[in-house]
Amino acid sequence: MLEVRDxxxxxxxxxxxxxxxxxxxxxxxxxxxxxSGSGKTTVxxxxxxxxxxESGSVLFDGxxxxxxxxxxxxxxxxxxxxFQDPRSSLNPRMSVSAIIDEAWRTHPSSAxxxxxxxxxxxxxxxxxxxxxxxxHRAGELSGGQCQRVSIARALAVKPRLLVCDEAVSALxxxxxxxxxxxxxxxxxxxxxxMLFISHDLGVVHQIADRIAVxxxxxxxxxxxxxxxxGAPQHEYTRSLLDAALELTRES
Amino acid sequence: MTDALEVAGLVVDLPGxxxxxxxxxxxxxxxxxxxxxxxxxxSGSGKTMTxxxxxDLLPSGATTGGSLRxxxxxxxxxxxxxxxxxxxxEIAMIFQDPLAALNPTQTVxxxxxxxxxxxxxxxxxxxxxxxxxxxxxxxxEPAARLRSYPHEFSGGMRQRAMIAxxxxxxPALLLADEPTTALDVTVQARILRLLRDIQEDEGLAMLLVSxxxxxxxxxxxxxxxxxxxRVAERGPTSAVLREPAHPYTRALVDSVPAxxxxxxxxxxxxxxxxxxxxxxxxxxxHPRCPIAREVCRVEQPSVRSVGSGRWAACHFAEEA
Ligand SMILES: Nc1ncnc2c1ncn2[C@@H]1O[C@H](COP(=O)(O)OP(=O)(O)OP(=O)(O)O)[C@@H](O)[C@H]1O
Ligand SMILES: Nc1ncnc2c1ncn2[C@@H]1O[C@H](COP(=O)(O)OP(=O)(O)O)[C@@H](O)[C@H]1O
Ligand code: SF4
Ligand SMILES: [Mg+2]
Ligand SMILES: [Mg+2]
Numbered sequence: 191m192l193e194v195r196d197x198x199x200x201x202x203x204x205x206x207x208x209x210x211x212x213x214x215x216x217x218x219x220x221x222x223x224x225x226s227g228s229g230k231t232t233v234x235x236x237x238x239x240x241x242x243x244e245s246g247s248v249l250f251d252g253x254x255x256x257x258x259x260x261x262x263x264x265x266x267x268x269x270x271x272x273f274q275d276p277r278s279s280l281n282p283r284m285s286v287s288a289i290i291d292e293a294w295r296t297h298p299s300s301a302x303x304x305x306x307x308x309x310x311x312x313x314x315x316x317x318x319x320x321x322x323x324x325x326h327r328a329g330e331l332s333g334g335q336c337q338r339v340s341i342a343r344a345l346a347v348k349p350r351l352l353v354c355d356e357a358v359s360a361l362x363x364x365x366x367x368x369x370x371x372x373x374x375x376x377x378x379x380x381x382x383x384m385l386f387i388s389h390d391l392g393v394v395h396q397i398a399d400r401i402a403v404x405x406x407x408x409x410x411x412x413x414x415x416x417x418x419x420g421a422p423q424h425e426y427t428r429s430l431l432d433a434a435l436e437l438t439r440e441s
Numbered sequence: 442m443t444d445a446l447e448v449a450g451l452v453v454d455l456p457g458x459x460x461x462x463x464x465x466x467x468x469x470x471x472x473x474x475x476x477x478x479x480x481x482x483x484s485g486s487g488k489t490m491t492x493x494x495x496x497d498l499l500p501s502g503a504t505t506g507g508s509l510r511x512x513x514x515x516x517x518x519x520x521x522x523x524x525x526x527x528x529x530x531e532i533a534m535i536f537q538d539p540l541a542a543l544n545p546t547q548t549v550x551x552x553x554x555x556x557x558x559x560x561x562x563x564x565x566x567x568x569x570x571x572x573x574x575x576x577x578x579x580x581x582e583p584a585a586r587l588r589s590y591p592h593e594f595s596g597g598m599r600q601r602a603m604i605a606x607x608x609x610x611x612p613a614l615l616l617a618d619e620p621t622t623a624l625d626v627t628v629q630a631r632i633l634r635l636l637r638d639i640q641e642d643e644g645l646a647m648l649l650v651s652x653x654x655x656x657x658x659x660x661x662x663x664x665x666x667x668x669x670x671r672v673a674e675r676g677p678t679s680a681v682l683r684e685p686a687h688p689y690t691r692a693l694v695d696s697v698p699a700x701x702x703x704x705x706x707x708x709x710x711x712x713x714x715x716x717x718x719x720x721x722x723x724x725x726x727h728p729r730c731p732i733a734r735e736v737c738r739v740e741q742p743s744v745r746s747v748g749s750g751r752w753a754a755c756h757f758a759e760e761a
Binding site (some may be wrong): 225226332333334335344362363364365366367370371374382389390391392393395396397415416419420429430431432433434435436437 | 483484625626627629630634652653654656657658659682692693694696697698699700701702703704705706707708709710711713714729
């Protein structure tokens with residue numbers, strides 16, 4: 191469904207992504223891991239069209255996605271992103287209902303044909319938010335609620351691929367568990383594909399079918415999650431695993 | 442073993458819009474000499490305010506109650522001069538964001554040496570001691586780094602510089618507030634190892650504040666779990682993690698996935714963490730607790746002994 195071919199992204203003289211190829215099939219979750227600065231976010235931004243690749247292509251159902259703005263509306267709608275910092279990715283002065291409305295205005299083909307309020311409440315219900323939250327401004331919500339609103343905004347336009355960049359990293363542990371469960375439930379209910387970026391290997395292992403490991407702009411290893419983290423082939427993956435802490439204290 | 446720090450019934454009130462808010466409420470724990478105590482809890486649970494009370498860095502307008510005994514001496518009633526003397530020399534702190542804690546306009550060497558200079562050491566003495574400290578904190582080529590400014594360092598190196606700065610006064614207690622939260626995982630592992638080595642080699646007492654159970658499991662001998670400003674549970678780390686005596690601790694433990702093997706998604710707690718400003722009646726955890734009963738809604742559980750070295754604030758600790 192999503193196919194990234196030989197993607198190369200440069201910022202000035204610096205090559206942030208250097209020939210990355212990966213694919214995400216329907217209903218599939220692909221985890222993208224790697225050290226800070228390895229290029230994960232840049233890949234995600236290229237997939238949603240927020241940075242222009244130097245070369246290579248991003249295909250959706252075989253069609254090139256191209257940069258946001260010049261991307262066909264249907265494709266733009268199909269790929270939605272959830273960001274790390276739930277607070278800064280929402281305008282704090284906007285009400286929740288206005289945030290969802292704006293998503294519908296941006297993608298009119300996804301806007302409800304019937305009653306807007308009913309549709310709004312059903313979108314909020316989908317992410318476990320009470321309909322009373324609709325009136326609140328984003329700035330009045332907790333981190334977990336903000337992240338639910340971000341997910342609701344993404345889902346409101348009925349995407350087929352959700353790109354989550356550290357979507358649970360900024361949340362409290364107990365809230366993180368709620369959002370992970372929510373993402374997995376929604377994925378099954380709406381047949382979403384997911385590109386899931388996280389520095390937490392344990393979390394990625396829980397929800398990804400396949401895992402790709404990035405280092406300095408390059409994919410060094412890719413395969414089924416249990417293989418990559420259970421029996422890593424590449425030395426770099428092993429070093430990431432060695433640095434990851436397990437709860438049970440190894441001597 | 443003697444206790445370096447005894448925290449007993451500590452209370453911190455901060456001014457709020459509708460009157461004072463109790464952000465730390467009746468918190469008690471000890472830090473024995475040469476021991477690391479982990480302080481864990483979700484954001485807003487009062488971890489930082491507890492650590493800041495110990496080192497006398499509370500926001501203005503804060504009032505305190507209870508007792509903080511440092512090597513037998515009551516800090517909460519000590520003179521300002523005495524508290525200033527303790528801070529930096531006997532008790533030192535490292536923060537989550539070294540960039541905010543370090544002075545951007547001064548070289549790293551100058552900042553680390555400050556406390557030594559004020560103690561009247563000669564420039565040569567200061568210089569060689571600073572090099573020694575930077576080296577101890579794992580900064581390569583320390584002599585060449587004296588003249589660097591904080592912004593010229595990576596995040597991990599800055600945290601090392603702050604550790605060197607904290608060690609400069611030869612403290613007996615080190616408070617570390619989320620020292621690795623802003624760092625990449627590989628760097629985090631190295632900084633944690635460094636802190637553990639320093640704690641062991643120098644025989645320091647350490648309070649490690651973190652929201653990450655894995656970090657605490659890795660370095661702390663004892664753990665204190667906080668929820669909404671109060672202690673939910675405390676005891677030896679391995680025993681607490683193996684057999685939690687509080688439903689909140691159990692939920693935290695269950696929510697941490699393994700890395701090398703695939704863990705099923707945890708059954709998440711409902712609701713959001715209680716805040717001190719908006720604390721539910723009775724046991725503050727009751728709206729989220731899977732085993733709550735009627736009594737939990739009305740009666741606040743006090744911290745009680747639940748086994749050797751184990752303490753928990755739960756009416757039904759035996760069932761957790
Ligand atoms: N707009 C930009 N201009 C210049 N350099 C950039 C820009 N965006 C990213 N980079 C650089 O590209 C590299 C990859 O960045 P990216 O954000 O993709 O990393 P990441 O893997 O997401 O890291 P993290 O885990 O810290 O989020 C980094 O060295 C970064 O400094
Ligand atoms: N400078 C401050 N002024 C007013 N309230 C504060 C301040 N710092 C923290 N608080 C409040 O005190 C409570 C405990 O905060 P803190 O100790 O920082 O929690 P933690 O470190 O566990 O995340 C929170 O409700 C927080 O909002
Ligand atoms: S006192 Fe009651 S509500 Fe509180 S943790 Fe124990 S069982 Fe749960
Ligand atoms: Mg990133
Ligand atoms: Mg804090």
